[in-house]
Amino acid sequence: MNNFKNLRGTVDLLPEQLVKWQNVEKILVEQLSRASIKEIRTPILEMTELFIRGIGEGTDVVAKEMYTFLDRGERSCTLRPEGTASVARALIQSGISSKPPQKLWYMGPMFRYERPQAGRQRQFHQLGVEFIGYQSVRSDIEIITLAWDILAKLGIKELNLEINTLGDIDDRSNFQKSFLNWLEINKNFLDLDSQKRINKNPLRILDSKNVQTREILKEAPKLLDFLSEKSLERYSTLKKQLAMLKIPFVQNYNLVRGLDYYTHTAFEITSGSLGSQATVCGGGRYDGLIEQMGGPKIPAIGFAIGLERLILLAGQELEISRKTDIYIINQGLQAEPLALELSRKLRRYDLLVELDLTGASFSKQFKKANKLKSKSIIIVGDDEANKKEFVIKLFDKVNSESKEETISIKNESILEKWIQNNLL
Ligand code: HAM
Numbered sequence: 001m002n003n004f005k006n007l008r009g010t011v012d013l014l015p016e017q018l019v020k021w022q023n024v025e026k027i028l029v030e031q032l033s034r035a036s037i038k039e040i041r042t043p044i045l046e047m048t049e050l051f052i053r054g055i056g057e058g059t060d061v062v063a064k065e066m067y068t069f070l071d072r073g074e075r076s077c078t079l080r081p082e083g084t085a086s087v088a089r090a091l092i093q094s095g096i097s098s099k100p101p102q103k104l105w106y107m108g109p110m111f112r113y114e115r116p117q118a119g120r121q122r123q124f125h126q127l128g129v130e131f132i133g134y135q136s137v138r139s140d141i142e143i144i145t146l147a148w149d150i151l152a153k154l155g156i157k158e159l160n161l162e163i164n165t166l167g168d169i170d171d172r173s174n175f176q177k178s179f180l181n182w183l184e185i186n187k188n189f190l191d192l193d194s195q196k197r198i199n200k201n202p203l204r205i206l207d208s209k210n211v212q213t214r215e216i217l218k219e220a221p222k223l224l225d226f227l228s229e230k231s232l233e234r235y236s237t238l239k240k241q242l243a244m245l246k247i248p249f250v251q252n253y254n255l256v257r258g259l260d261y262y263t264h265t266a267f268e269i270t271s272g273s274l275g276s277q278a279t280v281c282g283g284g285r286y287d288g289l290i291e292q293m294g295g296p297k298i299p300a301i302g303f304a305i306g307l308e309r310l311i312l313l314a315g316q317e318l319e320i321s322r323k324t325d326i327y328i329i330n331q332g333l334q335a336e337p338l339a340l341e342l343s344r345k346l347r348r349y350d351l352l353v354e355l356d357l358t359g360a361s362f363s364k365q366f367k368k369a370n371k372l373k374s375k376s377i378i379i380v381g382d383d384e385a386n387k388k389e390f391v392i393k394l395f396d397k398v399n400s401e402s403k404e405e406t407i408s409i410k411n412e413s414i415l416e417k418w419i420q421n422n423l424l
Helices: 015-034 048-055 060-064 084-093 137-153 169-189 192-200 202-207 211-217 229-244 307-313 335-347 362-372 382-386 412-422
Strands: 045-047 067-070 076-079 102-111 123-132 159-165 263-271 279-285 300-306 326-330 353-355 376-380 389-394 404-408
Touching: 015 102, 015 137, 015 307, 045 048, 045 084, 048 060, 048 076, 048 084, 084 102, 084 123, 084 300, 123 137, 123 307, 137 159, 137 229, 137 263, 137 279, 137 300, 159 229, 169 192, 169 202, 169 211, 192 202, 202 211, 229 263, 279 307, 300 307, 326 335, 326 362, 335 353, 335 376, 335 382, 335 389, 335 412, 362 376, 376 382, 382 389, 389 412, 404 412
Parallel strands: 326 353, 326 376
Antiparallel strands: 045 076, 067 076, 102 123, 123 300, 159 263, 263 279, 279 300, 376 389, 389 404
């Protein structure tokens, strides 16, 4: 017996489930191209060093969650856990300095070795958007509103936008010094996980879910108090403009995000209907990343939406697939090749045409067409085939003579007229 199963944390998407995925993806791509954002595709497999340098050694993603292995040439490779570092690499590699600012998107699988649960997988999918070479607050606003509008376009309600600012690199390092001092003094009051993070990734302690740690953190130094005038002004402009656009938001001073590259704006969009894995979208500014990866000093901002979570939230109307326009019922030695020829001809009209290949009885094929709720059917038996003709009927009016026609295979203009009158 064959006992093969998919790996834990991965899922098969079967045709029934893919209807919704494809409908959602179509809307996403439409929205992105309307905003004149171009697609970029980077490899799923990258050098491990890219993520260590890009995402940060102390982050959970790099320290605990990467799928890393040596390839046959003894090179350390990693299945991408996210897309931002790869996009930055691809742009640096293709000569970013000589290019104007770019607005880019990507969609595809990402891999993180996390504990699987509802809305959390080891292979999951993201739609990511990156604006490279944009410094102004207006780009922060466009990024946030884009994410917000995409979710709204999919009819998703009960969304909460949380924002924070992480300041620039100097602000952060000033804060970090003072925060580390405080952490050393208060170490014993923190939960074990947070204690472990002190040396690796102290900022992450700020978004600890432990109740006692959260309580004691209220006494800790605040990042906000370490922001330069310029950073504060930037943040205040962002909030004013969001308010002007009537995008509701809450400030979450503990929002630090799980990846090290963020500066200034950080944001997340959560949904009340998602349960514990509530974040559907996360993003922020990463002005230092490209330089840190060996490129020029170029500012950037972006976000990624988790597609599994998006699919859970999107409405049921997106589960409906396009109806078959014509179902071709056929049987017999002469009829079958003719039916095949006919199906090829009909698909040129942008119709959804299904050719029955079962060779079953006419009544069985008829039942299948009925089950599919095909808009119309074509019937070809050997009798028709010998005369080089076929019968076409509108399915919901199968008994109405006027909607049934026998057409010669050679007479394409009659077929075309019938299609135009009844199907288009
Ligand atoms: P992230 O917050 O790590 O950001 O991931 C973005 C989104 O991906 C999450 O909000 C969530 O919806 C989804 N996601 C993450 N991990 C999983 C998982 N294990 N299972 C299912 N969904 C998951 C980034 O990845 C950044 N690259 C976003 C970004 C782009 N920042 C700037 N540009």
